[in-house]
Amino acid sequence: MDMTARMTSHFDDAIDAFKASSPVLAPALAHAVELLFGALSNNNKILACGNGGSAADAQHFIAELVGRFERDRLPLAGIALNTDTSILTAVGNDYGYDEVFSRQVSALGQPGDILVAISTSGNSANVLQSIQAAHEREMHVIALSGKGGGRLNEILYETDLHLCVPQDRTMRIQEIHILLLHAMCDGIDALLLGDAL
Numbered sequence: 001m002d003m004t005a006r007m008t009s010h011f012d013d014a015i016d017a018f019k020a021s022s023p024v025l026a027p028a029l030a031h032a033v034e035l036l037f038g039a040l041s042n043n044n045k046i047l048a049c050g051n052g053g054s055a056a057d058a059q060h061f062i063a064e065l066v067g068r069f070e071r072d073r074l075p076l077a078g079i080a081l082n083t084d085t086s087i088l089t090a091v092g093n094d095y096g097y098d099e100v101f102s103r104q105v106s107a108l109g110q111p112g113d114i115l116v117a118i119s120t121s122g123n124s125a126n127v128l129q130s131i132q133a134a135h136e137r138e139m140h141v142i143a144l145s146g147k148g149g150g151r152l153n154e155i156l157y158e159t160d161l162h163l164c165v166p167q168d169r170t171m172r173i174q175e176i177h178i179l180l181l182h183a184m185c186d187g188i189d190a191l192l193l194g195d196a197l
């Protein structure tokens with residue numbers, strides 16, 4: 001096997017995937033920035049969750065809100081729901097893994113808060129349940145998915161946003177999810193601080 005050719009194919013495949021995603025996702029992404037900025041301006045907060053690589057993405061995004069993205073600014077309110085091992089193990093042990101995020105949404109969510117729910121398949125039960133809990137709390141949901149969106153298509157409200165990457169490979173979907181989350185940070189900063197970089 002020519003390993004360099006295999007590695008090169010990842011770049012080529014990713015370039016195609018990013019190009020195909022731009023026209024499909026950019027309008028909804030702009031809408032997501034408006035939703036996030038509106039909530040943060042109104043003293044609401046952002047909750048985020050996902051499993052595996054998407055857990056890393058959720059906490060990466062929230063770190064850039066609470067800390068900073070590219071420029072200094074005030075801290076923004078966000079909590080990643082996949083980071084507290086005591087909550088995850090206690091809720092997972094006592095109630096089941098499907099409830100590890102939904103129970104935190106029920107505990108922390110307020111009307112007007114936003115849940116950023118990340119699942120490449122759109123089928124992870126704990127992410128789906130977190131969305132149902134968010135709806136009960138009168139929160140908006142911004143869902144990031146791929147592979148056609150799976151069961152997210154059945155449970156999201158019309159007022160929610162679904163950013164479904166038009167790809168079937170988990171790794172490519174995750175790579176584009178990171179772009180979406182960074183672009184949201186950039187959009188929020190542009191609204192807060194102006195366009196200049």
Ligand SMILES: O=C(CO)[C@@H](O)[C@H](O)[C@H](O)[C@H](O)COP(=O)(O)O
Nearest residue numbers: 051052053054119120121124170171
């Ligand atoms: O990062 C990867 C694969 O690239 C994995 O850790 C992956 O995130 C895990 O298998 C997740 O459990 C997949 O869940 P989901 O994206 O379908 O909701």
Ligand SMILES: [Zn+2]
Nearest residue numbers: 052053171174
């Ligand atoms: Zn991964």
